[in-house]
Amino acid sequence: MTGDSWYWVRDSATVVDPQQVADAGVMTSLAADGAQGAALALCFMGPNVSWDWAWDQQGPPATGLLEQKEALEAQIAQVRDRSQQAVSSLAVDLAEHARWLSMAALIYAAAEADAMGFAEACQRVSALPCGLGASNPLFGLVGSLPSYVRSMQAGGQLEGGSMSRPTSGMHAQHQLRALADSIFASPDGTAAPSMQAVSGMVGTWWLWAGRLVWGESSGVVAAGPGGSLWGRPHGEGPVPFISLKASDLPSNSPVGAALKRVAAAGPGEPMCMPSPLPPKTASELLQRLPDVPDAAGVGEVQILRHRRPDGSHSWSVAIRGTREWLPGTANPQDMLSNFQEMAGQMSDQRVAVLAAMNLAGIGPADPVEFVGHSQGGAVALSLAASKEVSERFCVVSVLTAGAPSAAVPGLDVPVLALENTADVVPSLDGRAADAKGKHLAIYFDDQELAPGSMYGGHLGSAHGLETYVAAAHRLHGSIGADAALQGFKEWEQNRVRSLGLDQEGTVTESLVYTSARTRGNVSVDVP
């Protein structure tokens, strides 16, 4: 696979008719077949040319003729070998380009949330595994549901059945959309509203299920460097936070119990980073996400504080993905927050992140970026798009990896969304990442990524963070070689410049915040 044939870029400059791209894929595939036939024919020629000379009957030819013949045959062998090599490699590259175009057609059709267009593109690009039950996508989803749910827990990749790599993410997208449309008609013909309605409905079920099992959630406590805060979603306005002191709270009160739990799990003080150098590329930034140690039963948010030589600060708010696959647990990084986010509601995880940002002391003029994987990416986008954040903080950049992002409106800040085409998690909102505002979406096929990956040819699951780190790493390495990555290059440059990470002497440290839901009635007064 050549360096530029494993990813697809979609930005605001993209104008496309997916069917034309599908047709181009088909024509290129025909060209590949022709070149393959030519390569086979040349191969069949064999290495030798017979000497059509009745040697036995007529004796050997004259000496000069033999020399002439040998010189000619040497020349023939040379040109034949070069031709065989050229045509064979041409056939391979044509087939790769045909596949690249076919995938591009599917991605664009998926992004347009046009089920008929997607099904048609699928039919045209039959070279790709396209087992979507296009005539009845709802049936396809129901049939795939058990493996779909398992895939969510196992790593976001559907194996077997009608959906397989590398297009399973796009198939899941359309099946989910079909399910959503069958429950809630989409008034404006787009997918997101109906998926939001479904997510809201499922979120409500799970909220009640959580209440039955663990009791009613009444807010979120977050603790770490800077103290501890309690807060809960409060209508449409900003989240009101109340500063807490453990000594003032009985440990058997809901807030006291939650505070005790998060304080025991968190480090409390700023941590030394494994490397104090600021993350300057998308892959370096994503690599910082697992720096937070896992703590049982509580959520974690990491905030990177970049101390610049002039004493000013910039910040990276790093949000990890789902930690609990049950609804309404004590940990706000659970499935309930997932459904709340996709429904466009204020999730408890969003409250936890806001509390951490307050505790870290991020100033209104300090440049701040959000980065998140999976649920973390959805929360990052929601926060960047919220009025509360835009009024109180100076957001300069957003990076999401494997996150559903279509439900969030276009932002004024540069957004980079990375999506693996085999990962079903970004498909949960029923459509692909869009190219609204300054939104740059890069799709990639992790099958083609593995051989050259920084993990020695082995990647984890389709949804695994390491897959996204490896993709970002390779994209960065391809910047100079491909004009299509100009947007990616600009996104990285803008981020470094806006956060001041290019200033010599900038040092990064990590602030870790832990969080937990509170249960039952909370006696503190909400202002």
Next chain:
Amino acid sequence: MLNQWSYFDGGPIQSAAEQAATVLGAHKLLEDAWWSLLVSYPQDWAGGAAQAAEQKRSALMERVFVAKDMLLDLHGLLVARTELTASASRGHSLGLDLAGAG
């Protein structure tokens, strides 16, 4: 004709004339491939990916063109080889010493 379909080193051995015909057939396939690529241009596609796709398509068309030229060269050599055989055969049957004549 001696050795025409005998096997040497595990592969079929064709006469130069047959090889020339094979090469012409391969050339025709590449000619068709070039035309397929020519019409594989999505008119309504703009943006970074479209630019990359167009660059790739142009580069592939150029490579098809070069490969076609190579096959024409090969064909020419094989024809020359056939003619050399024919000359040798004619010369021998006429009792001529072609080397000396050359």
